[in-house]
Amino acid sequence: MAAAVVPNKKVVLKNHITGFPKETDMEIVTSDTIRLKVPEGSTALIVKNLFLSCDPYMRSRMSKNDDPSYVPDFIPGSVITGFGVSKVVDSGHPDYSAGDLVWGLTGWEEYSLLTNPEVLFKIKYTDVPLSYYTGLLGMAGLTAYAGFYEVCAPKKGEYVFVSAASGAVGQLVGQFAKLMGCYVVGSAGSDEKVNLLKNKFGFDEAFNYKKESDLNAALKRCFPEGIDIYFENVGGAMLDAVLRNMRIHGRIAACGMISQYNLEKGEGVHNLTYTIKKRIRFEGFLVFDYFHKYNEFVEKIIPDIREGKIAYVEDIAEGLENAPAALIGLFKGLNVGKQLVVVAHE
Amino acid sequence: MAAAVVPNKKVVLKNHITGFPKETDMEIVTSDTIRLKVPEGSTALIVKNLFLSCDPYMRSRMSKNDDPSYVPDFIPGSVITGFGVSKVVDSGHPDYSAGDLVWGLTGWEEYSLLTNPEVLFKIKYTDVPLSYYTGLLGMAGLTAYAGFYEVCAPKKGEYVFVSAASGAVGQLVGQFAKLMGCYVVGSAGSDEKVNLLKNKFGFDEAFNYKKESDLNAALKRCFPEGIDIYFENVGGAMLDAVLRNMRIHGRIAACGMISQYNLEKGEGVHNLTYTIKKRIRFEGFLVFDYFHKYNEFVEKIIPDIREGKIAYVEDIAEGLENAPAALIGLFKGLNVGKQLVVVAHE
Numbered sequence: 001m002a003a004a005v006v007p008n009k010k011v012v013l014k015n016h017i018t019g020f021p022k023e024t025d026m027e028i029v030t031s032d033t034i035r036l037k038v039p040e041g042s043t044a045l046i047v048k049n050l051f052l053s054c055d056p057y058m059r060s061r062m063s064k065n066d067d068p069s070y071v072p073d074f075i076p077g078s079v080i081t082g083f084g085v086s087k088v089v090d091s092g093h094p095d096y097s098a099g100d101l102v103w104g105l106t107g108w109e110e111y112s113l114l115t116n117p118e119v120l121f122k123i124k125y126t127d128v129p130l131s132y133y134t135g136l137l138g139m140a141g142l143t144a145y146a147g148f149y150e151v152c153a154p155k156k157g158e159y160v161f162v163s164a165a166s167g168a169v170g171q172l173v174g175q176f177a178k179l180m181g182c183y184v185v186g187s188a189g190s191d192e193k194v195n196l197l198k199n200k201f202g203f204d205e206a207f208n209y210k211k212e213s214d215l216n217a218a219l220k221r222c223f224p225e226g227i228d229i230y231f232e233n234v235g236g237a238m239l240d241a242v243l244r245n246m247r248i249h250g251r252i253a254a255c256g257m258i259s260q261y262n263l264e265k266g267e268g269v270h271n272l273t274y275t276i277k278k279r280i281r282f283e284g285f286l287v288f289d290y291f292h293k294y295n296e297f298v299e300k301i302i303p304d305i306r307e308g309k310i311a312y313v314e315d316i317a318e319g320l321e322n323a324p325a326a327l328i329g330l331f332k333g334l335n336v337g338k339q340l341v342v343v344a345h346e
Numbered sequence: 347m348a349a350a351v352v353p354n355k356k357v358v359l360k361n362h363i364t365g366f367p368k369e370t371d372m373e374i375v376t377s378d379t380i381r382l383k384v385p386e387g388s389t390a391l392i393v394k395n396l397f398l399s400c401d402p403y404m405r406s407r408m409s410k411n412d413d414p415s416y417v418p419d420f421i422p423g424s425v426i427t428g429f430g431v432s433k434v435v436d437s438g439h440p441d442y443s444a445g446d447l448v449w450g451l452t453g454w455e456e457y458s459l460l461t462n463p464e465v466l467f468k469i470k471y472t473d474v475p476l477s478y479y480t481g482l483l484g485m486a487g488l489t490a491y492a493g494f495y496e497v498c499a500p501k502k503g504e505y506v507f508v509s510a511a512s513g514a515v516g517q518l519v520g521q522f523a524k525l526m527g528c529y530v531v532g533s534a535g536s537d538e539k540v541n542l543l544k545n546k547f548g549f550d551e552a553f554n555y556k557k558e559s560d561l562n563a564a565l566k567r568c569f570p571e572g573i574d575i576y577f578e579n580v581g582g583a584m585l586d587a588v589l590r591n592m593r594i595h596g597r598i599a600a601c602g603m604i605s606q607y608n609l610e611k612g613e614g615v616h617n618l619t620y621t622i623k624k625r626i627r628f629e630g631f632l633v634f635d636y637f638h639k640y641n642e643f644v645e646k647i648i649p650d651i652r653e654g655k656i657a658y659v660e661d662i663a664e665g666l667e668n669a670p671a672a673l674i675g676l677f678k679g680l681n682v683g684k685q686l687v688v689v690a691h692e
Contacts, residue, residue: 060623070623235618235619239618255622257618260619261619265616266617266619267614268615268616269614269615269616270611270613270614270615272581272603272612273581273603273606273607273612276600276602276603276631276632277406277416277632279629279630279631279632279635280629281628282627283621283625283628283629284620284621284623284624284625284627285622286622289625
């Protein structure tokens with residue numbers, strides 16, 4: 001039987017960019033087609049993409065980077081890639097069969113030919129929403145898990161601060177910290193998000209950084225005793241204020257610095273001398289170094305999700321056409337919760 | 347027998363300062379006297395001060411600090427305190443007798459009444475110059491030892507960069523790294539110091555940062571493969587350049603940031619996003635947390651000193667009158683090697 005050849009809509013980066021990204025830096029290409037069968041003798045997969053994840057780290061890939069990075073830059077004229085949830089349509093790989101659900105790196109398109117299936121994760125539990133594998137049960141979840149438990153080395157009763165706290169990673173870090181018996185404060189960029197932090201995710205305190213004229217004063221108000229752990233998602237002025245408020249032997253896990261990604265030159269951080277007198281450990285990390293912990297993480301968190309001990313908020317854009325706006329919205333802070341795009345409902 | 351009462355010359359801070367310190371911020375007071383006997387029933391010591399150590403951390407103590415620090419601010423009108431080598435003249439403490447040699451916190455004066463002898467270290471080996479206990483065998487040595495072996499977690503063959511490399515701590519860190527089989531580069535602020543690094547301390551390479559118009563280019567020249575370990579003594583622009591040149595999973599031990607101490611506001615560090623993509627651990631530390639390692643350190647290094655495996659350069663000022671200039675010279679980079687002051691030759 002001849003394999004079907006179908007249209008394959010995709011999102012393409014037009015050119016490498018500098019500064020703040022715009023929707024028009026990307027375009028929707030509808031003229032391509034794909035054959036829904038892997039080439040003879042190949043170990044590739046053909047997948048149908050269901051959900052795509054919008055993540056801050058993608059900003060770096062939209063630029064031309066001189067320094068080699070952990071992920072390659074996007075190629076102008078080619079499809080954007082990122083994490084997503086997909087269903088196997090055809091498999092040349094012994095570990096996968098048609099119908100399998102997977103998450104991992106895929107294309108921002110309806111169907112993808114994935115030539116390196118070894119880096120995908122098979123989805124084991126389907127009694128939770130499949131979209132969760134773009135975040136809570138995917139990269140964001142593992143990021144929060146590894147960043148908090150491994151990098152922050154938390155102890156019960158410690159004072160924890162999370163920036164961008166209602167985002168995909170932040171909301172989980174805060175909840176992990178609460179489950180451990182820490183005091184947790186989050187910052188976010190709207191009153192709606194602050195409300196979520198306090199009333200949905202169980203943070204002890206939260207503030208809207210856009211309404212605080214003095215971040216140092218805001219932190220002193222929330223942490224009269226100082227901060228033991230800072231889960232860093234934003235960088236810049238917030239980091240400077242946090243450094244002034246850290247306790248002795250505090251730890252900062254640097255997960256992201258979204259406030260800096262669209263600047264030509266990073267904002268200056270002026271208070272690093274505090275790392276010495278307070279003996280602070282500041283450690284950058286990438287989830288890519290922790291993929292071997294994924295199964296451990298899933299087995300640990302699935303019961304918490306089923307029992308309702310972990311709340312999770314998604315911001316869902318419908319349709320590949322809306323993917324560029326969803327990604328740009330992330331950098332503007334328009335999303336409330338984990339931003340994802342639905343390409344197809346199975 | 348009535349105890350002698352003798353004149354006691356001392357160095358006093360006149361007022362708390364901001365900006366760059368000057369010799370005239372201190373004064374020599376000659377009008378005081380001291381009774382060379384501890385008060386009845388006290389566990390204090392009277393010591394005769396032999397050598398005083400000039401250390402960068404003392405700059406912070408010359409200012410009025412809002413944030414509580416690990417060492418108290420100097421008190422205007424009172425004697426300056428710091429690390430030194432002293433001889434016990436009279437003891438009320440069971441662990442000490444007249445004639446014992448000690449190092450630890452003392453006053454910048456001829457004789458001191460030390461009310462807390464528990465924090466002093468008794469000097470065990472006297473076949474090496476006693477002045478070494480202000481540096482190599484004192485705080486600077488332990489700083490280099492703990493900072494390099496504990497905080498940097500070095501491995502044979504790694505690429506190590508040390509700033510302020512001819513200073514008391516830097517010269518030792520570089521030699522420890524060479525003994526471990528690392529490739530070591532140092533920066534310093536004069537050609538004389540660069541010459542010392544290469545020809546006395548055995549650094550593989552060294553450069554005069556004042557002659558480099560582009561620190562990033564200088565580091566790329568010395569480290570074409572990048573830097574695994576940075577022993578940070580200066581902060582500011584050098585740190586920014588280093589961040590761009592770190593290798594994946596690199597470590598930065600922040601020991602000091604002498605370029606920042608005399609600024610009203612710290613210079614901005616712009617390249618912290620590299621800590622994430624390169625997974626860099628940046629850790630501030632203080633020697634005060636490692637005093638329990640002192641005996642281990644001394645036993646390890648004494649044979650190396652005796653066998654000539656460790657070179658050591660001191661910059662010696664003669665007489666308490668010259669102590670203020672020696673301290674100010676440290677912030678100007680005038681010292682070549684460990685800066686100390688001789689108060690008395692036993």
